[in-house]
Amino acid sequence: MHLVSNDIAKQEYRVMPFSSVLLYELEKQKNLFVLKRFPKLQSHISTDSLNQLNHMNFHTNLNRLRFLLPIFLFAISLGLHAQEYDLLLKGGHLIDTKNNINTPMDIGIKDGKIKSVTKSISGKKAEKTIDISGYYVTPGLIDMHVHVFMGNQLDDYIANAQTSVMPDGFTFRSGVTTVVDAGSSGWRNFPLFKEQTIDKAKTRVLALLNIVGHGMKSRFDEQNLSDMNPEMTAYSITKLYPEILVGIKAAHYWGGFDQVDLAVEAGKRANVPVMVDFGEHDPPNSIESLFMEHLRPGDIFTHTYSYGPTQRETIVDENDKVKPFVFKAQERGIVFDVGHGGGAFSWRQAVPASQQGFKANVISTDLHTQSMNAGMKDLSNVLSKFMAMGFSLEDVIARATWAPAQVIGRTDLGHLDVGAEADIAVFSLREGDFGFLDVRRNTLKGNKKLETQLTLRAGKVVWDLNGLAGTDFSNK
């Protein structure tokens, strides 16, 4: 084990240039001064700095302030004042679907938020500039279907169990800044999930609450109709955790439409979408009935390209034709989600569907231990896979940013509006001979692959593959 220790923090301070130490001191004084004069501003200043300030003697500080003020003014005259931007991403090609941008743009970031997106921002205005010319820059990706309720209930399945993974090891390295857990937990164990995983993760973790109270504890628990409680589910979403819970999941049910209907009932109460994994019915239930009679516009059908016809009705028939009602369902507003997973993506569904003009609305991974090392791998690989099928870059980015943000009703995410949280991904587009596997171990060849160079979460660098944000050692 080796953390970045206090030791380093101390050294950081020691190696700060003199001017920065001055500014640091001044910043403290200034805050204090402002605080005493405008007590209402307290709520805008973090608890940490408040604690720090409470320990200080006001008069001493005022004296120091008197001493420091001329130096401060001098510093300003030297142009050492706080920069307009903390970070500038310069020279990248921006793809921002919501804002209809697909062109080179510079991006200025301040206090963790997007401050400016324009053709050219001078490096002089930023504390730090990262040259990303030659790369694509996009809003941080949103993976709308993952399982991250990792835990050690060895006999259990996904809820607090080992089929789930911890998010941060997969997200940032593939440009993902937000994941949506797809029903690993239900209203009974969501508090544990939140405490154990969500509150500890650097990735923004949102969740669909399973209509089953115990979530995905086991296949048998998932059949228990008496544990599917629309009232408790809706209450958790609207009253207890509205910031995190963005919808409802119905999955792995062996019976008829009763589970979906209960989930939709909860969805109506909470005014959120329902995602349905409609497999494991033997014989399969009608997906036409699901799309046209049971789900509402805005509800989500996942595992779109799954091929396991004895347990799940497919969207493409045995003659490789997309069933006509599938187009109609999409027109009606049913959202189709990829949910690649370990067993839910087949070329024999995806290729003909794409050729016939049917595209899933959202591209997601269904990340868990059975998919992570198989054909899925990570979201950037799944996006590259869709490019190998003929989707354009801007199309796959749209389906992993602005599209899912809208589907889950989180329109604060998935774009780079000025004022938005600076969740950003920077990709290189590798050229070469690549292959992409489906769940039946067939390969489709491709010649492009997205590689995540840099990921920012709330303005902070959380992944830097090749040291774009590093200081060149050879110059030392």
Place this chain on the structure above:
Amino acid sequence: MDSYFKVIFGLITTLLISNIYAQEVDLLLKNGHVFDPANQVDTIADVSILNGRIAEVSQNISSETAKVIVDATGLFVVPGLIDTHTHVFVGPEAKKFANGIYSLSPDDFSFKAGVTTVVDAGTSGWRNFPQFKEQVIDHSKTRILAFLNIAGHGMTGDELESDISEMNVAKTVEIINQYPNTIVGIKIGHYNGKDWTPFERTIEAGEKTDRPIFVECHLPEYTLEDQLAHMRPGDIITHTFENISERKPVVDQNGTVLPVVMEAKERGILFDVGHGGAGFWFDQGIPAIEQGFWPNSFGTDLHRFSMNAGMKDFLNVMSKFLNMGIPLKEVFKRGSWYPAKAIGRNDLGHLGVGAVADIAVLRLRKGSFGYIDARNNLLKGDQKLEAELTIKDGKIVWDLNGLSAKPID
């Protein structure tokens, strides 16, 4: 009579050989550059695998009887990589390594980086190793070995780690003898006192079980010189290239590797990288490599705070040393065979016939790459290793570009 037996013997031999030739192999890697230093193989060759073991390594093995054929042309075929320094006792405890969220699930990181074996560096001690075994080791696909912490509760991150009464040699030896195939040594780290008892007990447990000790830093009251002087040939010290006040750096202010460190290496002390979040610094690594002071193994110190930092994964660490100037084949040796020997597991880290079929098929990418250290310093480079295929116990556990798969119609 004699000739009768000779005939029978000849017949049996013929039958056996023909049987071998008729036998289907499960997997055949064709035409890769096989590098297996333990068996002095360094050439373009084929590798066949049957029942999870290496069946044959030679030129032009027939493809006719192989169930799966992989064309490894242009790729390196090396023994599955061994990461000597990880923290994988993952569990629900907040702010902890032992059974905590600071540790990671090994399968999330290993196979995609060509790693088939990880060694947990003392996250557990004699008290909680059985829990670690049941909870993680037995449920992972990655082969997990472990250094047992001399502190009974392992890495709790609190005063328990410095409690000498919890450092019980008899219990430590008992657990090692109970799990001799999994525990490969004893670790000491995170002790704040001046007393040498913990170090001596670690060595005593090593003596009694014939295993190396693994020395982490976070031993602020022990000088580097004293640590090295206490260590025996074959013992391992990690975080070699760190530069923090807690332990004297191996390279001095003038950029010279300390003579005491060079002497220790000559005496047989093994130096592990232990990259981690703060354990690798270019101002240490670059001069050391230039002066011929190379690490024996590339332990990543994989945990929650290194995974997304300059460390990233095992191949990134290997690539970093490649770009710092260690030649490719010397890098490969330190990726599998040297660490196998260091942990006394000569059954691993090579591709001898009959050996466990743990294999990494690697691509050496050329291009423009960068590597960062604990201080976010950047070293630019033009080479990077990438795992195309990882095979564990003869099974394909990672296939980046579908080398082992069928093209779609």
